[in-house]
Amino acid sequence: MKHLLTLFELSTADIERVFAISKDLKAKLARGIREPLLPGRVMAMIFEKQSLRTRVSFETGMAHLGGSSLFLGQDVGFGKRESAADFSQVLSQYVDVIVCRTNAHAKVEDLAKYATVPVINGLTDSAHPCQALTDLFTLEEVHGKLAGKRLAYVGDANNVAKSLAVCCGKLGVEFAIAAPAKYQFDDAFLAQLKHEVPQSKVTQTTRPADAVKGAVGIYTDVWVSMGQEAEEVERKKEFSPYQINAALMKQAPASAIFLHCLPARRGEEVTDDVIDSPQSAVIPQAGNRMHVQKGLLAWLLGAKV
Ligand code: CP
Ligand code: NVA
Numbered sequence: 001m002k003h004l005l006t007l008f009e010l011s012t013a014d015i016e017r018v019f020a021i022s023k024d025l026k027a028k029l030a031r032g033i034r035e036p037l038l039p040g041r042v043m044a045m046i047f048e049k050q051s052l053r054t055r056v057s058f059e060t061g062m063a064h065l066g067g068s069s070l071f072l073g074q075d076v077g078f079g080k081r082e083s084a085a086d087f088s089q090v091l092s093q094y095v096d097v098i099v100c101r102t103n104a105h106a107k108v109e110d111l112a113k114y115a116t117v118p119v120i121n122g123l124t125d126s127a128h129p130c131q132a133l134t135d136l137f138t139l140e141e142v143h144g145k146l147a148g149k150r151l152a153y154v155g156d157a158n159n160v161a162k163s164l165a166v167c168c169g170k171l172g173v174e175f176a177i178a179a180p181a182k183y184q185f186d187d188a189f190l191a192q193l194k195h196e197v198p199q200s201k202v203t204q205t206t207r208p209a210d211a212v213k214g215a216v217g218i219y220t221d222v223w224v225s226m227g228q229e230a231e232e233v234e235r236k237k238e239f240s241p242y243q244i245n246a247a248l249m250k251q252a253p254a255s256a257i258f259l260h261c262l263p264a265r266r267g268e269e270v271t272d273d274v275i276d277s278p279q280s281a282v283i284p285q286a287g288n289r290m291h292v293q294k295g296l297l298a299w300l301l302g303a304k305v
Contacts, residue, residue: 002300003112003119005105006127007166008196014299015170019137021305022288022295029064029291036066037303043069044095046078046111047122048102049226053262054122054130057290058099058297065294065303070095079107088114097301103227118300125159125227126189131261132163134292135219136171138285142257143216147172152215152252154178154208154242155269156235157185160221160261165193169200176203178211180238208242212252219259220244220269236268245271249279257281 003009010018028035043062047055059069072078078087078100084107091098092115100108101122112119121129140146151173153161161177165185168175177184184204185193193200205211212218223239224232244258258270258280266272275282298305 001116001118003115004129004296004300005108005112005119005121007129007132007163007170008192010129010170012170015133015136015167018133018292018295018299019140020295021298022137022292024305025064025294025298026288026291034064034066037298037305038062038096038301039066041065041067041096041301042094043067043297044091044098045069045071045122046076046098046100046102047071048078049123051101051122053286053289054099054101057286058122058293061290061294061297064290065297067096067297078102084110085114087111089116092116097297120296120300123159125225126162128159128163128261129167130289130293130296131160132167133296134288135164135217135259135261135285136167136173137292138259138281138288139173139217139257141284141288142281143255146216148174150174150176150215151217151219152176152178152211152213152256153219153221154211154244154248155220155239156183156223156225157189158221158225161185162189164219165189165200165202166197169193169197169202172199174201174203176205176211176215178205178208178242180242181206183235183238208244208248209251212248212256215252215256217259218244218249218252218256221261222263222265223269224265239269243269243271244274246273249274249277254279259285262286
């Protein structure tokens, strides 16, 4: 049973295969073709946090593929009414795939442990694999083959950053992160990355200008992720020198694109003039969530492609 809880689970060849299917499906959709690769398949969606992109792009993508989705609200009592084993085994008998967005990563691990259908992580506190896959796909659309290139990330070493670092490692991309020392990657994550993706190249610095040098993509995310609201005042203070603004973009190559997983807090981690500039790819990046997740669903569910 294949799951997608983190990108550690995908090989480089798996990622390239998902990208190839996604590219094909995206090109076909542009010609008005919606190939029903997953007719009659049903996707369950459990979301314990807010979402626009992940929820809608998964549901829409599944509809394009000829399948359907069930958005499961609080009434199913995920994590509350019964054991994870009972919940997961029962749900697996009804549906073909489960997408889950929650806080503690252990909750998706529990779902997957007992599921007899694939479980896809739609964001936890420590990983956002569908986002990172999309981001590298987007970067490759603009810059071609990525091996040997650099992605700069200025901001919190959060769920998005961790998944990006893993994806970059698998694709031979250097990941340069600039953050205050206390918000850089923790030792446990770095040790896991080194162990599972030994070829990965991560550089950590407190100087944004160093990270963006020579990069093909300049990425940021919010300073305060969902669930960290109590740390808002401190985080805003610590991260204020890490804003992506026109002055920082000038330190990067003119061909670099600006990326953000969205939603953005404009005026905090990024200024309007950057996110709205011709260098910004955030809108097509968000659009690609749907194309890449269609590729992922087709691949995970073994569609004939
Ligand atoms: N980037 C992302 O996952 O967006 P949502 O929170 O809207 O799903
Ligand atoms: N790091 C952010 C990403 C939102 C898509 C969060 O976890 O809130």
